[in-house]
Amino acid sequence: DAGVIQSPRHEVTEMGQEVTLRCKPISGHDYLFWYRQTMMRGLELLIYFNNNVPIDDSGMPEDRFSAKMPNASFSTLKIQPSEPRDSAVYFCASRSFRQGKDGYTFGSGTRLTVV
Amino acid sequence: QKEVEQNSGPLSVPEGAIASLNCTYSDRVSQSFFWYRQYSGKSPELIMSIYSNGDKEDGRFTAQLNKASQYVSLLIRDSQPSDSATYLCAVNKGYGGATNKLIFGTGTLLAVQP
Numbered sequence: 001d002a003g004v005i006q007s008p009r010h011e012v013t014e015m016g017q018e019v020t021l022r023c024k025p026i027s028g029h030d031y032l033f034w035y036r037q038t039m040m041r042g043l044e045l046l047i048y049f050n051n052n053v054p055i056d057d058s059g060m061p062e063d064r065f066s067a068k069m070p071n072a073s074f075s076t077l078k079i080q081p082s083e084p085r086d087s088a089v090y091f092c093a094s095r096s097f098r099q100g101k102d103g104y105t106f107g108s109g110t111r112l113t114v115v
Numbered sequence: 116q117k118e119v120e121q122n123s124g125p126l127s128v129p130e131g132a133i134a135s136l137n138c139t140y141s142d143r144v145s146q147s148f149f150w151y152r153q154y155s156g157k158s159p160e161l162i163m164s165i166y167s168n169g170d171k172e173d174g175r176f177t178a179q180l181n182k183a184s185q186y187v188s189l190l191i192r193d194s195q196p197s198d199s200a201t202y203l204c205a206v207n208k209g210y211g212g213a214t215n216k217l218i219f220g221t222g223t224l225l226a227v228q229p
Contacts, residue, residue, distance in 0.1 A: 042222060043159070043203065043219040056216060
């Protein structure tokens with residue numbers, strides 16, 4: 001089991017540029033979550049999918065953020081245009097409700113810096 | 116009022132002592148409660164889950180839940196320097212896994228002094 005895989009691990013970009021973060025959930029997990037972590041606000045849930053369908057995107061901060069899950073093994077979080085206040089660590093997590101697993105398994109995260 | 120509240124710490128305890136971490140939550144219908152540990156620069160990892168009132172023990176860790184008081188705690192016995200990390204309390208809002216919306220507190224930083 002390779003776990004939840006995120007790429008890139010680090011991203012430095014200039015303000016106004018488009019940023020795409022990628023996530024591969026654990027095989028068989030039917031829920032996928034995108035979180036953002038900052039010192040000030042902690043871990044915030046941005047959006048989550050069930051069977052590739054977005055269920056709740058109420059945490060997405062604004063229209064500059066979008067997320068897709070074209071298939072069960074891949075999801076993207078896109079920021080366009082990026083701003084310095086988007087700098088944070090972005091985590092992807094997955095969960096299998098059918099298997100009755102507790103909690104969620106997190107990826108290693110993507111540290112985004114917008115300058 | 117925050118949905119999940121924790122004291123940010125740092126909580127400093129000597130090696131071998133009991134560390135007590137606390138968490139309160141605002142949504143009375145919450146049913147699932149979790150404690151995650153996060154080392155600096157790493158991702159959160161699940162260490163305990165609890166669903167029913169009372170205590171649940173796993174090795175040196177004990178989770179305690181009091182739904183009437185909307186209170187969750189984590190006790191770490193025989194604290195070790197390797198336990199030094201941020202401990203995140205998380206609550207799954209709604210009944211069972213139906214909503215799957217896991218809300219985190221901002222975490223408590225634990226420092227175990229050798």
